[in-house]
Amino acid sequence: MELPPQPKLFDFHGVSMTNYFTGNWDNVQNFQARPDDILIATYPKAGTTWVSYILDLLYFGQTDPEHQRPIFEKVPFLELLIPLYPPGVEVLDNLTTSPRLIKTHLPVQLLPKSFWEQNCRIVYVARNAKDSAVSYFHFDRMNQTQPEPGDWNNFLQRFMDGKMVFGLWYDHVTGWWEKKQTHSKILYLFYEDMVEYTGRELDRLCSFLGLSPSAEEKERVRGGVQFDTMKKNSMANYSTLPIMDFKICPFMRKGKVGDWMNHFTVAQSEQFDEDYKKKMKNTTVQFRTVV
């Protein structure tokens, strides 16, 4: 597949973006949410696909006759506009399944207002900054629609400066955290908790969504969304998406907490921590970088 050269970042309402996420902006902003829509919101690489697949199995796992479709088609990406694929908004407008499961990476302040007007349920997933940076680095290496990552040192600096698609990690996770304090329809999950306490987090998710699956169903979902199982599942592992080069790195890469230790030097870690303290000094949200 011929794709244009890797896109350039630019400032968009104070957030770094590429045209693959802003090119359809009027339609994104005017998107009409439905009251039973469920939005999965994340900063990139926080476990979006994991939670998307959990929700897909919970809602449609056994009943949907068209189950055999890749997760990125079943949970459309709201703001996405890439060559050769229909825009996310258009796919969503044409979806007749209920509820619609919708993916977004938008920071809270850029979310289309109809999600608030319709009081939709929102599942936000957050992952610690260091593992997010590492995962994002490998993702940008293998995804042709992302900007060139450059070397790790340079990439890390850019991460700290928010020169990433979807901007500053710090603003994203704290913005959604603040919103959650006053908005009861947001469930704020942590990737690290999902890794360590998968069953408990699955229960929280079900209770938030008003679902009461049987123990058997829950076990089936839990088994289906384990890292190794998802990694082998071509409907969940993105292997059918030609913009990704799995020879460079698979999408389902490691699925671990603490892989940052294999990438950060001691000096990089110290500098990162110092900067982190400053950027996160006004928030109560706490992350774990090991489990």
Ligand code: A3P
């Ligand atoms: P790594 O690159 O650290 O392996 P997103 O879907 O938001 O792009 O996030 C992708 C990250 O979530 C990748 O992290 C991927 O491996 C991890 N991931 C996906 N499914 C997972 C699962 N079932 N268990 C643990 N991690 C998972």
